[in-house]
Amino acid sequence: xxxxEDFESYSGIESFKKTVKSKISNSNYESLIxxxxxESELLKLQAELVDLQQWTAKHKKRVCVLFExxxxxxxxxxxxxxxxxxxxxxxxxVALTKPTKIEKxxxxxxxxxxxxxxxxxxxxxxxxxxxxxxxxxxMDFCGExxxxxxxxxxxxFEHMLYEDGVIIIKFWFSISKxxxxxxxxxxxxxxxKQWKFSPVDKEGQNRWDKYTFYKEQxxxxxxxxxxxxxxxxxxxxxxxxxxxxxxxxxxFDYDRKGSSKTTVLPDPNVVQRYHRMITQID
Numbered sequence: 220x221x222x223x224e225d226f227e228s229y230s231g232i233e234s235f236k237k238t239v240k241s242k243i244s245n246s247n248y249e250s251l252i253x254x255x256x257x258e259s260e261l262l263k264l265q266a267e268l269v270d271l272q273q274w275t276a277k278h279k280k281r282v283c284v285l286f287e288x289x290x291x292x293x294x295x296x297x298x299x300x301x302x303x304x305x306x307x308x309x310x311x312x313v314a315l316t317k318p319t320k321i322e323k324x325x326x327x328x329x330x331x332x333x334x335x336x337x338x339x340x341x342x343x344x345x346x347x348x349x350x351x352x353x354x355x356x357x358m359d360f361c362g363e364x365x366x367x368x369x370x371x372x373x374x375x376f377e378h379m380l381y382e383d384g385v386i387i388i389k390f391w392f393s394i395s396k397x398x399x400x401x402x403x404x405x406x407x408x409x410x411x412k413q414w415k416f417s418p419v420d421k422e423g424q425n426r427w428d429k430y431t432f433y434k435e436q437x438x439x440x441x442x443x444x445x446x447x448x449x450x451x452x453x454x455x456x457x458x459x460x461x462x463x464x465x466x467x468x469x470x471f472d473y474d475r476k477g478s479s480k481t482t483v484l485p486d487p488n489v490v491q492r493y494h495r496m497i498t499q500i501d
Contacts, residue, residue, distance in 0.1 A: 257457045263479035264464045265304045272341055274473035276309050279338035281385045284467060285347040288392030289430060289501060290420040291402040293456045297392070298343050300460045301467075305341065314345035327351060327369060328376055335385060348373065349389075352437040357430050358419060370440050377446040388470065390463055391434075391450050391493075393501045396427050398454040431501065438493045448493035452500055462489040 275282055284301070286294040298312055313334045322330050328348055336342040346354075351369040355361040361369075377387060394402075403420060406412040423430060442448045449466060451459045468476070468483040477483060 257461065260461055260481055261300060263481040264461060264468065264483070265300070266479045267468050267476070267483055268301065268464065269304055270475045270478065271468060271471055271473045272305050272309060274471065275341055276339040281336040281338055282341045283336050283344065283385055284341070284388045284390070285344045285349065286390050286392065287346065287349050289394065289399055290423045291399050291406070292392035292394050293459050294345055294392055296456060297460045297463050298345055301343060301464060309339055310341045312343045312345060327365070328372070335380070349437065352441065353430065353433045356433050357426055358422065370436070373441050374443055377443070381445045387446050388467060389446060389448050391448055392459060393450050393452045393499050394454050395500045396424070400424060439495065442493045450491045450493055450499065451489060452491060453489050454500065458489060462486050466490045
């Protein structure tokens with residue numbers, strides 16, 4: 220255990236690391252170092268996001284970031300790290316509930332169009348219109364004709380947004396089946412996270428292969444040059460958060476870019492554009 224004398228004799232980071240390593244187990248030491256590195260990198264990248272937001276507001280850009288993935292893939296946690304230090308006046312998080320009876324009778328995209336970014340605004344979608352591409356057909360929440368119509372319309376819909384100046388970044392957070400199960404069990408043991416778990420989540424494990432089929436259909440039909448799918452391929456939540464932030468930062472030439480003295484280029488082993496030949500972990 221570290222003592223007061225250990226802190227009082229501090230003479231530099233490297234010597235302090237040696238002191239810490241001598242006092243705790245190797246596994247705890249590695250975990251401590253990893254967490255310390257993560258927190259340091261996250262803070263620097265969040266400072267870059269603040270600069271990006273100011274640039275977005277200054278130049279009236281409309282930026283829309285979609286977070287998709289299986290249940291417990293880490294979408295919500297990533298969004299919280301993206302938005303933690305941003306100005307809420309020019310940033311929104313959109314997490315729509317199931318459609319109302321009235322919305323069910325409207326054009327499918329209408330409820331999402333109302334949530335698109337205004338000039339100078341960043342909007343983060345915690346799940347998006349792509350519910351109809353994967354979750355709804357997997358769970359039998361939509362009919363076959365509704366699904367087919369959506370798959371035909373979505374590339375044109377996104378092309379119209381592109382032509383209107385909306386910048387869309389589409390993330391898919393990819394985790395393995397074993398990791399998803401581990402996260403589900405962790406949620407059930409934590410009273411503060413039990414609300415996140417639902418019967419639909421459990422059914423997602425049972426319908427894993429069906430989910431995979433519709434996921435691949437979605438990629439093959441909606442991955443375009445103007446609106447590509449970006450796969451975040453890792454079971455490590457912290458790595459997924461850092462690399463997804465880096466990808467967003469790398470897409471813009473904002474003022475003071477790189478001023479935080481950390482790389483804003485994502486790891487290509489983690490962040491990959493969708494391609495049929497790339498092996499995915501989910």
